[in-house]
Amino acid sequence: MTASAPVPLSGDVPAAVADRVLLQVGYRRAARYSGQVDAACSGLVLTGDGALAKAGQLREEGFDGALLVDEARYRVAAATDEAPFPGVDDGPAPLFGDPLEHLMLAQLAFADVALAPTGYLHAGAKGALEAAAARVRRVGDPRVVFTVPVDASWLHPGPLEYLADVLRRVPGPKAVLVGGRPDARGGAAGVVRLLELVPGAGVLRTGLGAFGGLARGAGFTAFGVDGSMRYTVPPAPPQPASGGGPGSPVVLFPELMDFFLGLTLAKRFDGEAPACSCRQCQGACLDRFTSMSQQVPAAGHNASSVMVWVRQLRAVAAADRAVWWQQRCQQALDGFAVWNAWIKQVPGFTASADLSAWAELPGRRVVARQVG
Known part of the structure; x- marks a missing residue:
């Protein structure tokens, strides 16, 4: 059941986008x-x-x-x-x-x-x-x-x-x-x-x-x-395109809540990658996105995985979402040690500053209050 928005929005947020x-x-x-x-x-x-x-x-x-x-x-x-x-x-x-x-x-x-x-x-x-x-x-x-x-x-x-x-x-x-x-x-x-x-x-x-x-x-x-x-840069004169580029698409590893090159995942897991249950993967392993020819299915995996997070967050009681999200980020942060012990590689996976920031930001219940 979808939870309501955490504050009364008083009509300021159009219904078409509210709580999305x-x-x-x-x-x-x-x-x-x-x-x-x-x-x-x-x-x-x-x-x-x-x-x-x-x-x-x-x-x-x-x-x-x-x-x-x-x-x-x-x-x-x-x-x-x-x-x-x-x-x-x-x-x-x-x-x-x-x-x-x-x-x-x-x-x-x-x-x-x-x-x-x-x-x-x-x-x-x-x-x-x-x-x-x-x-x-x-x-x-x-x-x-x-x-x-x-x-x-x-x-x-x-x-x-x-x-x-x-x-x-x-x-x-x-x-x-x-x-x-x-x-x-x-x-x-x-x-x-x-x-x-x-x-x-x-x-x-x-x-x-x-x-x-x-x-x-x-x-x-x-x-x-x-x-x-995922970020905005100040305006600047157009820059010439750089040569080269990644040899594989960027892939979301949901358990660690971060993106990695498909080739990086394949190398780190060395044939023992976890299966993914998202709508796109349907049980296939995450080490298969190793060339740019896989950009479209990789994008499908990324989007499908994010949709899982959206549904999970909205299923939480609105006032408890901040605590839930902080705990979810902390769980992912703790998972780096677990997955690095599993793959036994140096370097292993490294947590992003974004994940660390949301894991460390104190969670507290959001008390509904009137906008105005």
């Missing part, structure tokens, strides 16, 4: 994941400059799950006082109306809610934050999410409280993306503190924080299906 962990995917790879989404508890956040067109294509093909469009303009430009929405405020002006409203309506033709295309908010960019908030308030559409891609420095005491105050003054849904490669422990603690101040806010483009956030009172979250979708 969505999968954040690059729009070009959407087809790998759309068939693995559990429509009852998840959905997709299509990401990149072609995301809107891909959303229309998915709807035409019959995808009926929760769907959001993130064109990721924060990856190429910062928000300013004069142009908080890059590419919208400094692009061709429509004949009438607010260009932001035009874009939001275009998203809503296919998406369940529209993500305001706020530029990257560097440290101290208070004027840009206030300008973006004022514009979203003027649009006044409860289907528009005030999306704030903030540098990690905004999660420090002082800036965090200021950010929370601005978010609370904007009616309707809001969501945060954290950029700048934050310290894992400080980042997790900062997100939790922000959710205490702004319960019901969304957390997008993250990793284990998607589950930690939902467990701590987020209205909805998005788990990045690959490394580039």
Whole structure:
């Protein structure tokens, strides 16, 4: 039985996305994941400059799950006082109306809610934050999410409280993306503190924080299906493509709650890999993803495994989710010693800073309180 959201959301979180962990995917790879989404508890956040067109294509093909469009303009430009929405405020002006409203309506033709295309908010960019908030308030559409891609420095005491105050003054849904490669422990603690101040806010483009956030009172979250979708970097000039690349897909090892190259798993387990019971694998072993020709089934395994976590988390009583998630992360952290003893290899598996941060963050029952 699905548990209710941990706080009364007072209509600020649209029902189409409330209490969901969505999968954040690059729009070009959407087809790998759309068939693995559990429509009852998840959905997709299509990401990149072609995301809107891909959303229309998915709807035409019959995808009926929760769907959001993130064109990721924060990856190429910062928000300013004069142009908080890059590419919208400094692009061709429509004949009438607010260009932001035009874009939001275009998203809503296919998406369940529209993500305001706020530029990257560097440290101290208070004027840009206030300008973006004022514009979203003027649009006044409860289907528009005030999306704030903030540098990690905004999660420090002082800036965090200021950010929370601005978010609370904007009616309707809001969501945060954290950029700048934050310290894992400080980042997790900062997100939790922000959710205490702004319960019901969304957390997008993250990793284990998607589950930690939902467990701590987020209205909805998005788990990045690959490394580039699990963090946000400040805008920078385009870089030339590097040569080479991995020789195998990245594979989620659910027991350790982390991703490893398929070739790495095959080498570490040396023919004795555990079987996986996810919908994609159906009992097959995890050492089979050893070439890039296995990218699609590997993506299916990753998505199917994440869906298991989503269902497990939502089955926990809402007030107990934070404790459950902390214990689940600690169990995985303890498992590294067990699995390394099993494989008897040096180097063995090494826990990620993200997992350690959520395992060490004290869990406590989330007490429901009214948003306002």
